[in-house]
Amino acid sequence: MKIALFATCIVDAMYPQTARATVKILERLGHEVIFPSGQACCGQMHINSGYMDEALPVVANHVAAFEAKTYDVAVAPSGSCVASVKHQHPVLAERCGDAALKARAEAVGAKTYELSQLLVDVLGVTNAAEQLGSHFAHKVTYHPSCHGMRSLHLGDRQLDLLKSVGGIEVADLPEADQCCGFGGTFSMKNADVSSAMLEDKAKNIESTGASLCSGGDASCLMHIGGGLSRTKSNTTTLHFAEILASTITEPVSVTGEVFVGKGGK
Amino acid sequence: MSNVFMGMPSLPVFGDGNLHIDEPFPAAAHRELGNTQMRANLRHATHTIRDKRLKVVGELPDWEELRDAGAATKNQVMANLPALLEEFEKNFTARGGIIHWARDADEANRIVSDLIKEQDTDEVVKVKSMATQEIGLNEYLEEQGISAFETDLAELIVQLGHDKPSHILVPAIHKNRTEVRDIFLAEMPNVDPNLTDEPRLLAMAAREHLRRKFLSAKVAVSGANFALADSGTLAVVESEGNGRMCLTLPETLITVMGIEKLLPGKEDLEVFMQLLPRSSTGERMNPYTSLWTGVTEGDGPQNVHLVMLDNGRTAALADKYGRTALNCIRCSACMNVCPVYERTGGHAYGSTYPGPIGAILTPLLTGIKSEENSSLPYASSLCGACYDACPVKINIPEILVHLRGEDVDSKRGENKLPSQMDLMMKGAQWAFSSGKNLGLLEKGLPLGKLAAGRDKKIKRLPGIAAGWTQSRDIPAPPAQSFRDWWKKDHRPAAATTEQEK
Numbered sequence A: 001m002k003i004a005l006f007a008t009c010i011v012d013a014m015y016p017q018t019a020r021a022t023v024k025i026l027e028r029l030g031h032e033v034i035f036p037s038g039q040a041c042c043g044q045m046h047i048n049s050g051y052m053d054e055a056l057p058v059v060a061n062h063v064a065a066f067e068a069k070t071y072d073v074a075v076a077p078s079g080s081c082v083a084s085v086k087h088q089h090p091v092l093a094e095r096c097g098d099a100a101l102k103a104r105a106e107a108v109g110a111k112t113y114e115l116s117q118l119l120v121d122v123l124g125v126t127n128a129a130e131q132l133g134s135h136f137a138h139k140v141t142y143h144p145s146c147h148g149m150r151s152l153h154l155g156d157r158q159l160d161l162l163k164s165v166g167g168i169e170v171a172d173l174p175e176a177d178q179c180c181g182f183g184g185t186f187s188m189k190n191a192d193v194s195s196a197m198l199e200d201k202a203k204n205i206e207s208t209g210a211s212l213c214s215g216g217d218a219s220c221l222m223h224i225g226g227g228l229s230r231t232k233s234n235t236t237t238l239h240f241a242e243i244l245a246s247t248i249t250e251p252v253s254v255t256g257e258v259f260v261g262k263g264g265k
Numbered sequence B: 001m002s003n004v005f006m007g008m009p010s011l012p013v014f015g016d017g018n019l020h021i022d023e024p025f026p027a028a029a030h031r032e033l034g035n036t037q038m039r040a041n042l043r044h045a046t047h048t049i050r051d052k053r054l055k056v057v058g059e060l061p062d063w064e065e066l067r068d069a070g071a072a073t074k075n076q077v078m079a080n081l082p083a084l085l086e087e088f089e090k091n092f093t094a095r096g097g098i099i100h101w102a103r104d105a106d107e108a109n110r111i112v113s114d115l116i117k118e119q120d121t122d123e124v125v126k127v128k129s130m131a132t133q134e135i136g137l138n139e140y141l142e143e144q145g146i147s148a149f150e151t152d153l154a155e156l157i158v159q160l161g162h163d164k165p166s167h168i169l170v171p172a173i174h175k176n177r178t179e180v181r182d183i184f185l186a187e188m189p190n191v192d193p194n195l196t197d198e199p200r201l202l203a204m205a206a207r208e209h210l211r212r213k214f215l216s217a218k219v220a221v222s223g224a225n226f227a228l229a230d231s232g233t234l235a236v237v238e239s240e241g242n243g244r245m246c247l248t249l250p251e252t253l254i255t256v257m258g259i260e261k262l263l264p265g266k267e268d269l270e271v272f273m274q275l276l277p278r279s280s281t282g283e284r285m286n287p288y289t290s291l292w293t294g295v296t297e298g299d300g301p302q303n304v305h306l307v308m309l310d311n312g313r314t315a316a317l318a319d320k321y322g323r324t325a326l327n328c329i330r331c332s333a334c335m336n337v338c339p340v341y342e343r344t345g346g347h348a349y350g351s352t353y354p355g356p357i358g359a360i361l362t363p364l365l366t367g368i369k370s371e372e373n374s375s376l377p378y379a380s381s382l383c384g385a386c387y388d389a390c391p392v393k394i395n396i397p398e399i400l401v402h403l404r405g406e407d408v409d410s411k412r413g414e415n416k417l418p419s420q421m422d423l424m425m426k427g428a429q430w431a432f433s434s435g436k437n438l439g440l441l442e443k444g445l446p447l448g449k450l451a452a453g454r455d456k457k458i459k460r461l462p463g464i465a466a467g468w469t470q471s472r473d474i475p476a477p478p479a480q481s482f483r484d485w486w487k488k489d490h491r492p493a494a495a496t497t498e499q500e501k
């Protein structure tokens, strides 16, 4: 299958190892990955902050970038960016009175999958150890990000994949369904409430005794990881794609707050 | 809808009354977050109701279908509102009821006050009602020398404590029972000085206090949960039975109801009487459901009035992306599951309607430019828990985002310097609307390492971004973006035919 990777802006710029892990997993399964070079951002930050006029060119760029190539499906290692592509893009185009863009955005959205969705629903991966050779000998817990859980209805796809990794121990996270408090610019505009939410999330994560909290959205993980780092916690965060990409011979390194896969910089 | 009609005021007419936050939400939230007792009370209460709700909702195999049915009925009502209102008026009037139309809070208050004065009394008993809270009826009546006695236990606690409700269903949710006992001891006439904080004893004290009022009051004021167009019937849904006392004992009954409460007919109650109790109190069936149709000779109130309240509802209805907020049946499920409400409490929202529904309904009723109401749609991390819980499937996160857009647009062209947020969004628009631009920006990112300490973490950012670094670090940016790595170093494992460079 030919798969177009939507890296998402935050992963592209701040967490390149997450996108590299995504590529690694898909190539390990024998698929061809392409990276439409026109891509930038899904526009979610603009839309969720109310800057619709500014969001329009961002959305139009995304649609054009993913129309420009031929591929079977597109994938992103982020629930919220995929939710934006699928749900927000057509609504924004309609609001801005661009019916043609709305139809094009719907077509791109229909072909776009979140990583666990693609792995489980399309590629039939249910056992990461067997099918991907995933191995990760650490105790982890897992935070299901809101948009993956409530907009995309991912259910336990990410968690089940994690549980099927060789050598892993997965601890249940208390109050897992509660938002970490990120919410994009919410974390700046309503920093006090956001911090109060983060504090509870961090406490719950630490209560599990896991050395890592995994999840499927780099932005939420950056938020949670940033909070844990500030309180000098020994626990940190790691995207589930990197755990799936980790094998016995090529383990992902979990030292330092920026995780660097083998061969990384 | 035409803008000018037979000399009527032009649309939209926005609402007023207790619908305003007078300081920006973040400031109000900051203050409320410091109240640790309130936060402990709220956390306990919201988590208890959440669990109860989940349990009873989980019992129904057709819960999702019920939600769909509820949403569809309400959407249909909003689409046919003018015709349904006329049908209701015809039937209500035919059964001896008298309808009054109120454009805003002020008109409604004056109508109710005049009706009370006609009965030669200066006391009324009240059934718990959101509409009368919204218009500030109690305060208005007090100015007119009329005492209004709240008979709902939680409303009574709030009234005796000279406090404001902080929840639409459990107005005293921010108080624990020891605090309730203290309020009763200080404010309730003839109360037993040895009153303890045992819930049963507190309820008995309240009952004794209220009973005297029920028996003496000549006029009752209520709200309504539903109005059935095909018969002119009104319905009140409550838990204590105090509402029913008010609805049946006094000679005169004045109901204040928002125009959006209509349902086509009694069959529709089948759906809503399953949705409402499970969503609000986590009960399978509602304890006291009262329905009345006009006047029945020799039985119940003989003067039956209804004040139909607009107060910004027509304006909300005119908003294509916001109008489903009018579908709300005031169950309070959205606030019970909201992580923001759980921490700030209801007072932070400044309006009669707190929580997620308040964050959309309040600015829809008043217009986005009213006082500090434009700060309300930002009072959400957009986690979506409210949408999942809402029995009539109001997509609250989507409306929040829509109203943020209204806010930003309403400030465009204002003769002022762009805000930090404006500048950030403009800059990001440049970076995010082309892969080339983002690539260029990423090349500069390693410079971010300069801002990071030796532990590779950025701990303090300036301006609005300081909100982030008040409780979180940011990792130093990587040396190479993914885009750059792909271009220079990616060696596909699988055979590729068309590789993008």
Ligand code: SF4
Pocket: B279, B327, B328, B329, B330, B331, B332, B333, B334, B335, B357, B386, B389, B390, B391, B392, B393, B394
């Ligand atoms: S918005 Fe929905 S969940 Fe919230 S009070 Fe109204 S009906 Fe209930």
